[in-house]
Amino acid sequence: QVQLVESGGGLVQAGGSLRLSCAASEILVSLAAMGWYRQAPGKQREMVAGISRGARTNYADSVKGRFTISRDNTKNTVDLQMNSLKPEDTAVYYCKASWITDYWGHGTQVTVSS
Numbered sequence: 835q836v837q838l839v840e841s842g843g844g845l846v847q848a849g850g851s852l853r854l855s856c857a858a859s860e861i862l863v864s865l866a867a868m869g870w871y872r873q874a875p876g877k878q879r880e881m882v883a884g885i886s887r888g889a890r891t892n893y894a895d896s897v898k899g900r901f902t903i904s905r906d907n908t909k910n911t912v913d914l915q916m917n918s919l920k921p922e923d924t925a926v927y928y929c930k931a932s933w934i935t936d937y938w939g940h941g942t943q944v945t946v947s948s
Contacts, residue, residue: 843942856929
C-alpha cells in the first residue's frame with residue numbers, strides 16, 4: 835500500500851525557513867510525478883511545487899524564488915525548502931504522488947507568524 839508521510843512543518847516567524855520532507859513507501863519517487871500542495875483555512879487546495887519523472891520542476895507564482903523542490907532517489911523522499919516565509923504561506927502542506935493514480939499524504943501544518 836502506497837504511503838506518503840510528510841514531516842518538517844511547524845511554527846516560524848515571517849522571513850524564516852522550513853524544510854518539509856515527504857517519505858514515500860511502496861512507490862518510487864523517481865518514477866512518479868511528485869508535488870507539494872497546500873490548503874489554507876477556507877481556501878481550495880493549490881499546487882505549490884512539482885517535479886516530474888525527468889526532474890523538471892514547476893512552481894506556483896506566489897512561491898517562485900522562495901521555495902525549492904528536490905528529490906532524493908536513494909532516500910525515496912521529496913523535499914520542499916521554503917525560505918523567506920510569509921504569513922500567507924500558512925497552510926497544511928500535502929505531498930502528492932502521481933503514478934497510474936494519485937496518492938496523497940495526510941499533511942503537515944505550517945504556520946508563519948507576522
